[in-house]
Amino acid sequence: MADSIKDKIKYGLLKGIDVSGFKVLDPPVRLAFGEEPRKQVGDIAKYMILPILFVLACLGIWTVMGPNHKTKSGEVPTPAKVWTAYEDNARFDERQQEKAADFIVEGAEREAVLTATTEELARLEAEAATLAEASDAVAATAKEETEALLAPLRARLDALKAEHEAAEDRREAEMNALAAEIVAGQAQPSALVDLVRENEILEDEANDAEDVIETQIKDILSDPPAEVKAAQMAANRVADEVQHYKKRIDILTKENRNVKEAEYLAKAEEDRAQLVAAEDPKKAVREAKSIARNAERAEDSKTQTYPRTATIFWQTKRSLATVFVGFGLAAALAIPLGIMCGLNRIFMACLTPIISIFRPVSPVVWLLIFQIIIGAFFPDPEKHPLFVTLNDEKWFGWIGNPLAFLQTNPAMIFSACTVAMCALWPALVNTALGVSSIDKDHMNVAKVLRLGFWSRLFKIIIPSSLPLVFAGLRISLGVGWMVLIAAEALSSSDGLGKFVWDEYQNGSSQSFANIILACFVVGIIGFFLDRIMIFLQRLVSFDDGSATA
Amino acid sequence: MSFLELDRVSVGFGPAGNRTEVLSDINLSVEENEFVAVIGFSGGGKSTLMNLLSGLLPPSSGEVRMAGNKVREPGPDRGLMFQNYSLLPWLSVEENVALAVKSAFPKLSKSEVTDKVKHFVKMVKLDHAGDRKPHELSGGMRQRASLARTLSLDPKVLLLDEPLSALDALTRSELQDQILNIWETDRRTVVMITNDVDEAVLMADRIIPLTMGPAATLAEEFVVNMARPRDRHTLNDHPEYMRLKSEITRFMMHLNKESKELGTTKVVPMPDIRPKDFSPPSIGPRFSHKSKQPTSAA
Numbered sequence: 001m002a003d004s005i006k007d008k009i010k011y012g013l014l015k016g017i018d019v020s021g022f023k024v025l026d027p028p029v030r031l032a033f034g035e036e037p038r039k040q041v042g043d044i045a046k047y048m049i050l051p052i053l054f055v056l057a058c059l060g061i062w063t064v065m066g067p068n069h070k071t072k073s074g075e076v077p078t079p080a081k082v083w084t085a086y087e088d089n090a091r092f093d094e095r096q097q098e099k100a101a102d103f104i105v106e107g108a109e110r111e112a113v114l115t116a117t118t119e120e121l122a123r124l125e126a127e128a129a130t131l132a133e134a135s136d137a138v139a140a141t142a143k144e145e146t147e148a149l150l151a152p153l154r155a156r157l158d159a160l161k162a163e164h165e166a167a168e169d170r171r172e173a174e175m176n177a178l179a180a181e182i183v184a185g186q187a188q189p190s191a192l193v194d195l196v197r198e199n200e201i202l203e204d205e206a207n208d209a210e211d212v213i214e215t216q217i218k219d220i221l222s223d224p225p226a227e228v229k230a231a232q233m234a235a236n237r238v239a240d241e242v243q244h245y246k247k248r249i250d251i252l253t254k255e256n257r258n259v260k261e262a263e264y265l266a267k268a269e270e271d272r273a274q275l276v277a278a279e280d281p282k283k284a285v286r287e288a289k290s291i292a293r294n295a296e297r298a299e300d301s302k303t304q305t306y307p308r309t310a311t312i313f314w315q316t317k318r319s320l321a322t323v324f325v326g327f328g329l330a331a332a333l334a335i336p337l338g339i340m341c342g343l344n345r346i347f348m349a350c351l352t353p354i355i356s357i358f359r360p361v362s363p364v365v366w367l368l369i370f371q372i373i374i375g376a377f378f379p380d381p382e383k384h385p386l387f388v389t390l391n392d393e394k395w396f397g398w399i400g401n402p403l404a405f406l407q408t409n410p411a412m413i414f415s416a417c418t419v420a421m422c423a424l425w426p427a428l429v430n431t432a433l434g435v436s437s438i439d440k441d442h443m444n445v446a447k448v449l450r451l452g453f454w455s456r457l458f459k460i461i462i463p464s465s466l467p468l469v470f471a472g473l474r475i476s477l478g479v480g481w482m483v484l485i486a487a488e489a490l491s492s493s494d495g496l497g498k499f500v501w502d503e504y505q506n507g508s509s510q511s512f513a514n515i516i517l518a519c520f521v522v523g524i525i526g527f528f529l530d531r532i533m534i535f536l537q538r539l540v541s542f543d544d545g546s547a548t549a
Numbered sequence: 550m551s552f553l554e555l556d557r558v559s560v561g562f563g564p565a566g567n568r569t570e571v572l573s574d575i576n577l578s579v580e581e582n583e584f585v586a587v588i589g590f591s592g593g594g595k596s597t598l599m600n601l602l603s604g605l606l607p608p609s610s611g612e613v614r615m616a617g618n619k620v621r622e623p624g625p626d627r628g629l630m631f632q633n634y635s636l637l638p639w640l641s642v643e644e645n646v647a648l649a650v651k652s653a654f655p656k657l658s659k660s661e662v663t664d665k666v667k668h669f670v671k672m673v674k675l676d677h678a679g680d681r682k683p684h685e686l687s688g689g690m691r692q693r694a695s696l697a698r699t700l701s702l703d704p705k706v707l708l709l710d711e712p713l714s715a716l717d718a719l720t721r722s723e724l725q726d727q728i729l730n731i732w733e734t735d736r737r738t739v740v741m742i743t744n745d746v747d748e749a750v751l752m753a754d755r756i757i758p759l760t761m762g763p764a765a766t767l768a769e770e771f772v773v774n775m776a777r778p779r780d781r782h783t784l785n786d787h788p789e790y791m792r793l794k795s796e797i798t799r800f801m802m803h804l805n806k807e808s809k810e811l812g813t814t815k816v817v818p819m820p821d822i823r824p825k826d827f828s829p830p831s832i833g834p835r836f837s838h839k840s841k842q843p844t845s846a847a
Contacts, residue, residue, distance in 0.1 A: 439635075441633060442635065442637060444623075444629075444631070444635065445637065447605060447622070448603060448624075449648065449652040450622075450623065450624055450652060451652055455652070463637070463639040463640075464639065542682065542684070
């Protein structure tokens, strides 16, 4: 009995692995259930450990080779640096979220947060002070060492300079003497030219010799010892944290929307008192205006949110939202059109020229065309009902809008349309193929059963073409995700593409690492999107996946 | 007037001038509740004949009539059972049958449909596998599911297009018995196409040979005058069975020879080589009667 349950779990797991396409996990599961351990261990070694070792080897090569290549944006970051970039991005995102929360927290809770934050700040400031001191101390010792290192170099440089100057003075004197002789007619003028040339060459040589030493000095100065760097980094990190906490306290005490609201209301109250006490009619009007203004401000600040800066996580979410909107549009167009193409040869003949001409068009061209065409629909996007609704914090005043965080704008629509336009074709062509290649016997069954058009469509045609439809959708999603990143970079629509583009443009010390980080994020998400589609494809395929393998 | 009629029917494909006649001048009349077997060689236009009867293929000339009305399109009153099962692979056995039930009886309620489906699935002894998909079934089970689907239409005529030719001998005889059982309890008109003389003699009232194509036509019929139910175990000793079998076989062989003589295909004489006997010398008794069986069958 227990065995059969165990078997059930085992085969359930194996089936899940098979359907989701993670065949790699097959041997460990079998091993865990004690099936042919020797074979499974062999398989694990061959299909899991070796690939992992290979990837590690690639990372190793990257680590070694990267720093050797110096570029305009610094050396190629190593995997460790990319990981640091990830951590920094994560911290940045966390801080953004803290600040956004601080901005809206109210009442006793705000007080509690404020106290905690103040305490933490005090602790951090103390830590920062010690660290700064330590860092200074390390720097001071290091400076002494550096000075000791530099002193002989500097001495040599000074000696060299003095020597060169003396030599130059000597040559100057020689030239002047020769010139005097030429003027007196006692020497050949060409001799002076030779002398001048020689002088220039010697001067250059002297400069080069000085440069060598100067570069050495500069290198030593610009490359502080590792322990100094580490101490500085530790100090900077805490100093950074201190800054963040100061900003938080600032938000909690001043910028917080509830604080602001109370402030404006208090002002309005004050004005009201003045209005009541007013003797001059003009002053009364002024006070009344002020009350109205402050009441309006108080009302406005109630719904304000913290103006967050885009982080890579938010950009990723937005990219995903955009790709799904575009993919959804593509599927909604491609599947019905594809079915019609597959059913009707005339319709197919009509669409063929359109498909053939527009399919090879680059996404960049589509993006520009959509920017012009669709841009015309949103002359004033801030007030357009579509965006107002999508970005409204609360629908009908009380339903939380789950899409508000996306901050939908026309650029997002352009990108989504570009994705749709490029993702349309594979789905369309595959659907048409799936529908037109239905087994003739199945159509004969439909004829003998005298199925009507709709039941023929939903009972025979669509089920039998589903595997190919999903194969097409899978290609479409892959294409869409690739196109999206390019479209975002070009259209400055928030998303991973824009993240990469911004990093490329701003060129800070961490930009290169951030770009490579984005590369991995794009790749990993693309991989999971593909997996999801494979999973769906396996679910709808009716003969053990062999039709779509 | 007969129930199902083919009246001087011809079928051909291709444009005029380069036309291939598949069937020419076919006359067939089947009485109500009669079991007719059409026997022919593979590739001889048997399936075309079936498509004509079911209405899937319109004749080039002549007329197909059922109960006096011209057949224009397929319909559930002529239940066609396909040679290659043609079950919908994304539906389970019961769903396949249910699709047929719903299309033949659109007015039934949900529970009535379920009852009907269960009834027919049980009739072909598939009730243990009702929720399985076709790819999880053996060939015989698939053909039984296909039979259940066809029967569930409650057709006036059953058209069986080589229903058993893809099955192994054991499954085949089992299914022959099942079909005969169902037919005997619930009489209806059956036209079966087959390439197996034994099967035809066992099952049919009349056997009509289809001559070799191209331009195949129906030859003189053989009437099977044997009482039903026929028992396959005692049949071998029945003189009428032996006579019919040998006559039909001889007739078919003759047709084959004739067509070969007519045809331009050159017969390459095979070298007269006998396979060497590698069998080990036998120890113990020899079952000599077993080796005799093929000679008696021929």
